[in-house]
Amino acid sequence: MSDRIDHDAVYNFLHAQLRIESLEERYKLREFSRKFQIKSYQPGELLWDLESTTGDLNVILSGAFGEYFKEKEGNHLLRFYRKGKCAFSEDLLLYSKPSETFTRCLVEGVVASVPRSLLLLAGEEGNFGPSILSGLINLSMTEYRYTTYEMLQTSVEFRIKAALEQFPELLNVIPRKELSDYLGISRASLFRTLKMFGHEKSN
């Protein structure tokens, strides 16, 4: 019974995000959502890493995850995933390249996943696979657009406000140092501004 509920949730989340419109494609999406495997994650566990090869498409059923971009100077938090979001390595899933990112569980959660091979198999049956891929790219573009809005705010206050609007749980899921890196501001500025907003206690 709980699997049925989870698969319904996968269908609903995918349908809400991917703009699948025709009846035939919705039917295919229903079938496709039944192929997802459900798994629980504890904080710190990886959804995918730099060595992953499968390129799963993941749907977050609960919890929160952070995707990090690996660079010479260190790891940068790229974006967050929470309930209802599709999470995937663009490099692996869309471009068949080694992943430049890894994704870590921040808050205990449940994730439904399907390997890329099944997505490609769905693609052999007509336009459904490319529609999903196209929808996923559009989703990523839209998410990056919203994150870019946050980062284009020249004032620290507005930058924090914009980030909290996108992801209200932000202050509870990552340490302040990581948050200041994510927002591209100093820890002192972050602390001062959060104090002004009433999120930090005075010394």
Add this chain to the structure above:
Amino acid sequence: MKRVIEALRAYFKSLPVYTPAFDETIEAVISRVDKKIEYKRGEHLAELSPDNKDFWFLTSGFLKEMYRNPYSQGDTLFNLVPPQSIFVNEDTLFLGKHPQHYFTAYTDVIILRFSQKSFEDIFREYPLVQLLYLSGTAEIQKNRRTRLTMLRMPKTIDRVNWVKTNRPDLYRFMDRITLAQYIGVSRASLYRAFDKTGKYQY
């Protein structure tokens, strides 16, 4: 027209997905390009009005992609679109919503239209057009991801250097106000950063 069409052909051939197998599809797309429009510097692109789901190609010049910033008065630069780029009303095309962005000519520009209807017509005969679309949007999405890395750099001068190194196609043509907006800092911060390092934009 011949030159602008050549620019469009060169764009498709520059996509990572391109192989000669796409040539027929590319020619089919090119044959359905139905509008060429020229704008003077500073003009607003009225064609990308609400509900426009067409695909547009910037053959020459630069476009400013603007949006209404809810946190400050006036509109803010979202992106500077270089020549040889595809651009669309993302809100309308992807989400079926009223567009939050609009485009103005940063320099004199020439744009071409490939309508959504033509895309659908061609798709029936040349399904590879879907892969061209995927590859084109994927390039935009990759650029956005790498730009976010720059926008998270705490030092203004590091952001400037990033643009200089990674987007010389934009850097050479940006005035200082546009550069400041592109890297998400105030004009004062940008000027301070240049003064402090003794380095200037050009």
